[in-house]
Amino acid sequence: MNRSRRFEILDGxxxxxxxxxxxxxxxxxxxxxxxxxxQPSLRIEGGRVVKMDGRRREEFDxxxxxxxxxxxxxxAAAEAMATSSLEIARMLADISVPRxxxxxxxxxxxxxxxxxxxxxxxxxxxxxGLAKMRVRRxxxxxxxxxxxREHPALLAADAAxxxxxxxxxxxxxxxxxxxxxxxxxxxxxxxQTGRGGVLTQCSVEESLxxxxxxxxxxxxxxxxxxxxxxxxxxxxxxxxxxxxxxxSAYASRGVxxxxxxxxxxxxxxxxxxxxxxxxxxxxCLLVTRGAGSQGVQNGSISCIALPEALPGGVRVVLAxxxxxxxxxxxxxxxxxxxASHSAIRKSAKLMLQFIPGTDLIFSGYSAIPKGDNLFGGGxxxxxxxxxxxxxxxxxxxxxxxxxxxEEEALEIRERAARAIQAVYEELGLPPISDEEVAAxxxxxxxxxMPARDVVADLAAADSFMAGEETVLAAVAxxxxxxxxxxxxxxxxxxxxxxxxxxxxxxxxxxxxxxxxSGVNDPNDYTGPGTGYRVGGARWEEIQxxxxxxxxxxxxxxxxxxxxxxxxxxxxxxxGTQTEVILxxxxxxxxxxxxxxxxxxxxxxxxAILTGVAEEGLTARILRVSHSSDCAEIxxxxxxxxxxxxxxxxxxxxxxxxxxxxxARLSNLELFxxxxxxxxxxxRAIGRNAARYAKGERPTPVPVQVDNxxxxxxxxxxxxxxxxxxxxxxxxxxxxxxFDWEPDV
Amino acid sequence: xxxxxAALLRPYGYWRYMEHRESRYxxxxxxxxTLRAASGRPLSEVTLETLEAGELEIADTQISAEALRAQxxxxxxxxxxxxxxxxxxxxxxxxxxxxxxxxxxxxxRPGRASHxxxxxxxxxxxxxxxxxxxxxxxxxAAEVYARRGLARREPS
Numbered sequence: 001m002n003r004s005r006r007f008e009i010l011d012g013x014x015x016x017x018x019x020x021x022x023x024x025x026x027x028x029x030x031x032x033x034x035x036x037x038x039q040p041s042l043r044i045e046g047g048r049v050v051k052m053d054g055r056r057r058e059e060f061d062x063x064x065x066x067x068x069x070x071x072x073x074x075x076a077a078a079e080a081m082a083t084s085s086l087e088i089a090r091m092l093a094d095i096s097v098p099r100x101x102x103x104x105x106x107x108x109x110x111x112x113x114x115x116x117x118x119x120x121x122x123x124x125x126x127x128x129g130l131a132k133m134r135v136r137r138x139x140x141x142x143x144x145x146x147x148x149r150e151h152p153a154l155l156a157a158d159a160a161x162x163x164x165x166x167x168x169x170x171x172x173x174x175x176x177x178x179x180x181x182x183x184x185x186x187x188x189x190x191x192q193t194g195r196g197g198v199l200t201q202c203s204v205e206e207s208l209x210x211x212x213x214x215x216x217x218x219x220x221x222x223x224x225x226x227x228x229x230x231x232x233x234x235x236x237x238x239x240x241x242x243x244x245x246x247x248s249a250y251a252s253r254g255v256x257x258x259x260x261x262x263x264x265x266x267x268x269x270x271x272x273x274x275x276x277x278x279x280x281x282x283x284c285l286l287v288t289r290g291a292g293s294q295g296v297q298n299g300s301i302s303c304i305a306l307p308e309a310l311p312g313g314v315r316v317v318l319a320x321x322x323x324x325x326x327x328x329x330x331x332x333x334x335x336x337x338x339a340s341h342s343a344i345r346k347s348a349k350l351m352l353q354f355i356p357g358t359d360l361i362f363s364g365y366s367a368i369p370k371g372d373n374l375f376g377g378g379x380x381x382x383x384x385x386x387x388x389x390x391x392x393x394x395x396x397x398x399x400x401x402x403x404x405x406e407e408e409a410l411e412i413r414e415r416a417a418r419a420i421q422a423v424y425e426e427l428g429l430p431p432i433s434d435e436e437v438a439a440x441x442x443x444x445x446x447x448x449m450p451a452r453d454v455v456a457d458l459a460a461a462d463s464f465m466a467g468e469e470t471v472l473a474a475v476a477x478x479x480x481x482x483x484x485x486x487x488x489x490x491x492x493x494x495x496x497x498x499x500x501x502x503x504x505x506x507x508x509x510x511x512x513x514x515x516x517s518g519v520n521d522p523n524d525y526t527g528p529g530t531g532y533r534v535g536g537a538r539w540e541e542i543q544x545x546x547x548x549x550x551x552x553x554x555x556x557x558x559x560x561x562x563x564x565x566x567x568x569x570x571x572x573x574x575g576t577q578t579e580v581i582l583x584x585x586x587x588x589x590x591x592x593x594x595x596x597x598x599x600x601x602x603x604x605x606x607a608i609l610t611g612v613a614e615e616g617l618t619a620r621i622l623r624v625s626h627s628s629d630c631a632e633i634x635x636x637x638x639x640x641x642x643x644x645x646x647x648x649x650x651x652x653x654x655x656x657x658x659x660x661x662x663a664r665l666s667n668l669e670l671f672x673x674x675x676x677x678x679x680x681x682x683r684a685i686g687r688n689a690a691r692y693a694k695g696e697r698p699t700p701v702p703v704q705v706d707n708x709x710x711x712x713x714x715x716x717x718x719x720x721x722x723x724x725x726x727x728x729x730x731x732x733x734x735x736x737x738f739d740w741e742p743d744v
Numbered sequence: 745x746x747x748x749x750a751a752l753l754r755p756y757g758y759w760r761y762m763e764h765r766e767s768r769y770x771x772x773x774x775x776x777x778t779l780r781a782a783s784g785r786p787l788s789e790v791t792l793e794t795l796e797a798g799e800l801e802i803a804d805t806q807i808s809a810e811a812l813r814a815q816x817x818x819x820x821x822x823x824x825x826x827x828x829x830x831x832x833x834x835x836x837x838x839x840x841x842x843x844x845x846x847x848x849x850x851x852x853r854p855g856r857a858s859h860x861x862x863x864x865x866x867x868x869x870x871x872x873x874x875x876x877x878x879x880x881x882x883x884x885a886a887e888v889y890a891r892r893g894l895a896r897r898e899p900s
Contacts, residue, residue: 062892069884070826103823207846214842216802230892234854239894241885242852244830248878249845251834254807292830328824470802476795488792494805495790498781499772500815503831505824515770519822 014341019309028272028280031263031307031316032119036274040113042081044074053112061230063283066240067111070290071327076108085113089120092129092326095527099132106326111282114326118278118319123352126315126322131356132525133325135295135506135518137532139357141400142332143167144364145187146374150179150457151449152424153417153432153440156190160416161409162367163194165385166401168508169220169332171364173203173374178458180204181465182429184217185474186420188493189486193416196489197509199256199502203375206246213255216471219493219502221250222258222297222332222363226287228280231271244291254497256507258295258332259288263313263320264303277307281320289327294505296324297363299334299353302376308339308349318352325358330506330518332363338370338377346379347391354391354399357532359506361400369445382444389545396542398534403545414441419483426477427469430456489513555719558652560593563602565739572622572733575642580612580619580689583637584736585628586727587651595653596713596720597675599682606740607679608647611686613742617693619647619686621738625731628724631665634658636733643693647685652720653677657689668692669700675713676704769818771811782806782838809835829877836875852885854894862886862895 010016023030043051049068050057060068080088088105091097106114118126143162147154155172162170172187174180184202191198199219202212212218224243227233233240243259250257261284263277272280281298288296300307300317307313317334324331333353340346353361365388366378373381380388389403417440421432430453439449471490478487492513496502502509507517525531534542566589575581582605589601605621612619622640624633634648634656644660645668653674656667669688671677684701691698710717768774772787779787783803794800812835820828837845851857851865866882869875889895 062888062894065888070829073825100823206849210846211842214802214806216805234894237853239852239854239885239889241881241888242849242854244881245833245852245878246849247830248833248837249849251812251831252807252837252840252845257830289826292826292828292833294824294827472795472800472802472805475792479792479796484792491790491792491795491805495787496772497805498787498790498807498811499770499776499779500807500811500831501770501772503812503815504769504819504822505827515772518824519769519818522822 014343015345017341019305021309023310025276026274028267028275028277029306029310030276031310031312032115032276032278032319034274034276034279037115037276037279038112040081040085040110040116042077042110042113044077047074049074053110062239063228063230063233063287066290067283067286070244071286072110073107076104078108080105080108081110081113085116086120088117089125092117092133092322093121093125095128095132095525098526099523102133102326103328107328111279111286114282114285114323115276115279118322121319123315123318126318127352127356130318130322130325130353130358131531132523133322134356134358134523135325135328135330136359136508136516137521137523137525138516139398139400139532140168140360140508141166141362142169142171142360142364143362143367144172144336144373144375144378145170145190145367146172146183147368147372147446148175148374149446149449149452150175150183151436151440151446151452152182152186152420153436154443154446154449155183155186156193156416156420157413157440157443158368159187159190159200160194160412161404163191163198164404164408164412165367167198167365167367168400169199169201169360170367171201171203171222175374176458177204177208178461180208180212180461181215181217182457182461184212185423185471188217188471188490189420189423189474189478190416192489192493193419193483193486194412195511196485196492197511197513199508210249210253211465213250213253216494216497218255219497220256220258223260224257224293225260225265226284227261227266227269227271228275228283229266229271229273231273232266232269235269235271240287240291243287247291247293251503254500254503256502257293258297258330259291259293260297260301261285261288262298262301262303262334263316264300264306268303268306278316278319282323285320285324285327285329288324288329293329294503294507295330295332295359297332297334298324299331299363301334301363302337304334304337304339314349314352317349321353321358328505328518330359332360333358335362335379336364336366336375337379339379350379354397355395357398365401372446386545386547389542392542393545396534396539398532398538398542402541405546410441417441419478419486422481422483423474423477426480427473429460429464551715551719554716555592555723557598558592558594558596558720563589563593565602566621567737567739568623569735569737572640572735574640575620577642578617578693579642580617580686580693581637581641581646582608582619582621583624583633583646583648583733584621585630585633585650585724586623586625586729587628587724588623588649591727592651592720592723595651595674595677596716597653597677599653599677599679601651603679604649604653604682605738607682608649608686608689609738609740610742611683611688612690615687615690615694617690621736622733623736624733625727625729628721628728630654630656631658631667634667635664638662640733641693645689645693647689650674650721651724652717655682655685657685657692659692671701671703673703673706673709675709676706771814771818775814779811780808782808784808807838809838812838833875833877833881836869836873836878839873840875852882854889855896858896858898859886859890860898862889
């Protein structure tokens with residue numbers, strides 16, 4: 001077969017590094033509507049579920065049993081199961097139906113019923129539903145902060161920067177599990193230096209996680225995984241009851257708990273039992289609710305590539321976020337694992353959570369480069385910070401972050417690195433040198449950091465875990481060494497742990513260290529004018545990205561001393577000779593003195609005149625005052641030209657070769673790409689104009705096409721044109737003298 | 745497990761909550777004077793000053809059973825009955841030492857404990873820690889595990 005050059009190029013695109021397969025229900029490789037998914041049904045006898053989704057209680061597996069006995073609100077079930085799934089779907093999409101009404105019905109829905117409801121919905125309708133059903137009124141975001149070297153100063157600096165960027169939660173993990181206490185400590189000190197009240201966690205195995213919490217080093221835990229089939233659950237070494245107990249154990253130590261589930265995990269573990277990913281996820285979510293977790297991290301999470309390999313996968317990931325919110329669960333909506341090689345696809349996928357807004361849009365935005373992400377990378381990472389800020393600004397959407405200036409980042413990174421250095425010194429841990437602090441301040445990745453003595457660090461971590469020391473030793477150290485704000489913030493987290501307000505659904509702390517949860521900030525969206533709105537100071541902040549400039553001084557480079565070589569002679573007369581008229585715009589050489597390509601107007605004039613002279617002709621120069629339009633400037637020049645040929649020149653550099661007798665908007669040659677024009681081009685334009693004047697038929701002047709010029713320069717173009725238009729006067733064309741001798 | 749009690753309480757609790765919403769939550773603002781840490785120390789004494797005086801221990805920054813029960817009430821009243829149940833169990837577990845909690849969790853993992861061992865665990869929770877809700881959860885697990893082959897087989 002011949003290879004199409006185009007298909008070769010398509011094959012090389014990032015999107016074609018991904019895998020796309022047909023659904024295969026038996027293997028669980030199907031996102032929804034597997035033939036093995038049950039139909040919704042529920043029978044209650046004597047206040048007890050006796051049949052659910054086609055299965056009798058005697059046939060229930062452990063998950064069915066747990067759901068029937070813990071997750072379903074039997075008071076609501078009769079009404080919910082008697083309502084058509086289509087009607088509930090319509091309620092979700094209908095802005096006039098309040099969230100509470102849907103919550104009440106969803107509380108009585110079986111897994112199959114939940115799946116059937118969302119099966120009626122398009123992505124757009126589900127996004128609308130998610131905006132309404134999200135638990136917390138105010139959306140937020142979570143960051144991942146890890147690094148390959150597990151360097152404490154870098155962890156602290158990155159955590160501080162993440163906190164400054166607005167992330168409400170920061171999660172770390174370990175490469176080597178024994179580093180856990182120090183990594184947890186570093187991000188705690190870092191975040192509380194950046195902004196008091198950022199919740200932190202360290203993702204490690206359960207018993208270690210609990211011990212970290214008991215030492216006061218973490219405030220939340222979210223990696224309590226649940227699965228949709230009994231065999232997958234058992235392979236995960238848990239049952240719904242063990243997970244429910246664990247959730248209570250964490251809460252008993254004041255830790256906010258969020259379960260983890262997501263489409264694809266059962267298929268990946270070989271235990272999908274022929275069911276669709278969405279049906280199994282609905283079971284996970286009911287287990288999560290039944291166990292009393294306030295929320296869930298879902299949206300396929302680390303399995304995202306699996307639903308994405310299948311048709312409708314991204315839609316179903318949104319559906320699972322929506323189902324969780326319908327069950328009153330806080331949703332940390334994935335976007336935490338690499339979702340695509342393609343920047344287009346990864347961004348498009350994000351929009352499904354970003355536009356409606358979720359409790360935490362990412363369950364880990366990688367606030368570090370991919371290579372340092374011990375979770376395996378993030379859908380967006382530190383190198384996308386500016387892109388993400390611009391997305392918020394473009395759509396007037398609160399994505400939970402802010403843009404920060406370089407100076408602010410450097411300052412807060414230094415303070416955090418110094419703080420962790422002080423803690424290490426005071427606690428007698430292996431010292432962090434000034435050199436390491438300095439490196440952490442400016443580092444992008446752990447490759448920018450000096451190596452540490454890992455053996456010594458690990459030994460110190462082991463003895464810290466074995467000993468009696470807790471977070472309070474770090475607070476005291478910070479206080480002694482003058483980091484009193486960080487000390488106060490960490491202690492305030494301890495005080496908040498005593499109160500437990502952040503154990504409520506979807507709780508975070510706002511900038512004033514006030515709890516903000518589904519209890520005191522419940523989502524009250526019922527359409528335009530209600531719910532969370534991006535406005536006021538927050539909108540100002542979102543607008544004010546670090547790259548934003550004042551347009552007022554945008555054209556400073558085009559301003560200069562008015563040309564002394566251009567002198568007005570008097571009203572222009574019609575010529576009779578074989579000449580070229582060079583007609584310039586109202587601001588040319590006066591209000592503006594350079595083109596958009598920063599060529600001096602005097603040099604542009606000289607180049608064109610040189611070109612004309614090379615063909616043995618002369619040119620008269622006139623100023624058009626009544627219009628700033630390039631075609632009109634050229635058109636007027638042509639009327640007064642003895643040969644009928646003119647060159648029209650706007651101050652920003654846009655040029656036309658015009659001819660008497662042509663319509664105003666017609667021309668011989670047009671050069672709209674003014675930023676690409678060089679003095680050599682202008683000289684060639686002069687030559688061609690002279691040749692037209694002599695009655696010849698020259699080859700049009702070749703121009704470079706820069707596809708991106710308009711994108712880059714459109715604001716400047718608009719402002720230069722505006723400045724020229726300000727100079728427009730109701731005056732006839734004037735002839736100008738230009739003090740210049742041809743160099744030919 | 746109190747699914748049905750949660751459902752029954754909700755209408756009453758909800759309205760009571762709505763009435764007192766401003767005065768209840770966040771507890772740190774509206775009930776600060778009554779809050780005590782797991783150690784019994786009043787929250788008002790958990791300050792940098794007491795820390796600098798060397799008087800604070802980690803238990804002074806841990807949550808008490810009372811605070812967890814108060815939060816359970818807030819959750820129930822706000823329409824989150826399962827979370828309320830969880831916080832109620834958590835209140836019970838505040839009395840259980842760290843290592844014990846971890847051991848109990850491990851026993852509930854699949855294949856770790858026999859039916860009889862789980863029933864004994866439930867009894868111990870009830871007897872030694874007055875953890876009635878946790879005991880009920882474990883008894884329920886014992887029954888389901890036995891039926892579904894998730895309990896450790898008794899040596900024959």
